[in-house]
Amino acid sequence: MSPAPAERAAAAPVSGEPYVRIDRLTKRFGEFVAVQQVSLDIRRGEIFCLLGGSGCGKTTLLRMLAGFEAPSEGAIYIDGVDVTLVPPYERPVNMMFQSFALFPHMTVEQNVAFGLRQDGLRGADIARRVAEILALVKLEGYDKRKPHQLSGGQKQRVALARALVKRPKLLLLDEPLGALDKKLREHTQFELVNLQQQLGVTFVIVTHDQEEAMTLAARIGVMRAGQILQVGTPTDIYEFPNSRYVADFIGSVNLAEGRLIEDAPDHVRIDVPQLGGTVYVDHGVSAPPDAQVSVAIRPEKIHLSRERPAQQDNVLGGVITGIAYLGDVTRYLVRLPTGYVLRVSAPNVFRHEERLADAETVWIHWHASAAVVVTG
């Protein structure tokens, strides 16, 4: 799928030409199409994230950018140069591998210096640049250690330093935080962004973890079955998903099928039998009247109350069938008379609050802007 002209125009950087251009890239392994006609523009100095489940083609796309896989069709341009057929050892691209791929027989210093040695730099220059980058990733004093003497977080920094020391035009990161434990991840996420802003290197990150994508990326491309479904900022992807799949993949969502019964430029009304009523949405939808659409409502945008709310539209009654208290929020499952179970999450703002109880009958309502209508 190539992005619509309007979308491409919107994605075009202010500074002019895109820095990395992926043009109708396809990769086939025998009969299997791993990546299908993907076109993508990445801006200079941007953190771009390819997000998708396993087998969606994101890693294959990354490996084509690195030069490890030759595309079946299409082209890759970096800074205006066609690098489609350039071997990995001649590309101005470096990669941080998921397993880090540190050379076990070399010290931290030798690992980091490896790339510079290949460029034939002088010993003094190599030593200076290695020391600089190790200071940047806060690994001074570790230069004589071997990889097996390092913790997971330290290995990750060495891998990052080794990839950054060559000052690549493009840094590829394959699940950069995947091998770290949860505490370390959160810490490292912010460090990674800081480092990127300091150096201004363009990052392309591959991940299956939506939280990782949301925190790291300026823009996200959601991939599925070898295609990019949607490209946008984390907010775009979360608040304005363009398809059922994207809405469902990012975060938690209530999805229901419906039919467009009222179509005005400033609002639409959708008949949703699963919810046992109509859903009023305060913005227009580009779909023909009577079209079958999906309605997506995020759990945190739905409110629960004991008294019937004042508003006319988007009000339903139901029974609480499950409560999960998570501290910051409480998640509820509410069964509607139709049998549909709605997910609702509510922030716990007050400490002394009379909380809703299991099996309690409640009113459900949401704002006219809360629901997203998707046709795909």
Added chain:
Amino acid sequence: MNSRVQSGLLGAVTRLTGPGRSAVGRWFVIAVPYFWLALFFLVPFLIVLKIAFSNVQLSMPPVEPVVVWAGDKVLQLRLHFSNFAFVFGDRLYIAAFVNSLQIAAVSTLFALLIGYPMAYGIARAPGTWRNILFLLVVLPFFTSFLLRVYAWMGLLGRNGPINGLLLALGLIREPVQLLQTDFAVYLGMVYSYLPFMVLPLYTAIEKLDLTLLEAAADLGCRPTKAFFRITLPLTKEGIFAGCLLVFIPAVGEYVIPALLGGPDTLMIGRVVWDEFFGNRDWPVASALAIVLLAILAGFVLLLQRVQSRGQEA
């Protein structure tokens, strides 16, 4: 993979014996093979050691006893160091040792040069092919070693197929002497011991993480250079193991030089045989065996030290 297999075995043994009975169980599991080794390796070695310090005598066995009753309740230990002096004093024996070490070293080198690409090819072959190729390496063991060496005699003979082929191709006018040459000994050695080189190399290459080579390429390293900077150093253990497995038996090899080598192919295995069965000089033969053992043990220790130092650095 070696260490993984070892820890796996150890784990299995621990599980078999269980934590409660572990002391007795572990002792038993270790004791059986050690008892076997003591009975059939250590005891014969001690007998050989004893004979090496003895003297020739016309009797059966043809050696003087080392421990003798010297008259009045006196137990006498009679050690003759003359055998060792004789061994080190005779140029023939020295030459045999040097020659054996040299033939073994050259054979090991060729086995490595042939075995490494083989092992590399097998380790990188697609799944099903890998198993077939691996089986082909082990296949010669299904036939007796002696038979295979005899087969080479037939192949290398004056009227053998190799000479026949060379004649048919017009490369030679008349059959060349292939059998009973040093060339035939090298050929037999490399052929016979190649699997012992390939197997540990295969294990080492197979466990090499391929993303390391991708990382090297990504950092600007060309494939040939990456082989010498990454693949070779990381398969060093396989190279050491393979070289030891070929070199050690090759030094003391008797059958191959006896069957394929010429009268002037001087190897220590043959000399020991001649001393033992030809001259019936058991003490000198035993002394030769002891010296050979000492040399090989020295090599093993040296390699081990080099290897452990490599791991530390």
